[in-house]
Amino acid sequence: MEKQQIIEAAVFRRLLTHLDNHKEVQNIDLMILADFCRNCLAKWMVAEAQANGVELDYEQAREHVYGMPYEEWKAQYQQRATPEQMAAFEAKQAEKSTN
Structure with a gap:
């Protein structure tokens, strides 16, 4: 189980790096x-x-995921959603609510 946790943690770090690179x-x-x-x-x-008795607030977690404060990431990298993206997102949400 310990080796599995080590592997899963490494995969999570790799996912964060991949997202950061993209x-x-x-x-x-x-x-x-x-x-x-x-x-x-x-x-x-x-x-x-929280489930493991560790104190971590949402902003701290976002900073870990984004690699910087969220507001900084948002200002530098977040783009305004296009009408096509919003339509696709809304369609996805509608699909979820019917399943």
Whole structure:
């Protein structure tokens, strides 16, 4: 079990590095394609920290996921969602609510 946790932690760090290397991939793109985004990862981190008795707030988790304060990342890299992205996101949300 310990080796599995080591591997999973390494994979998570690799995922964060991959996302960091692909800042052009916007959160809305991730939400449309995979139904999660960088903010979701931060929320999951907070939930798991709490479940394990570790204090971690959402902003701390987002800074870990984004590699910098979220507002800084947002100002530098986040682009305004296009009408096409919003339509695809809304369609995805509608699809989820009917399943």
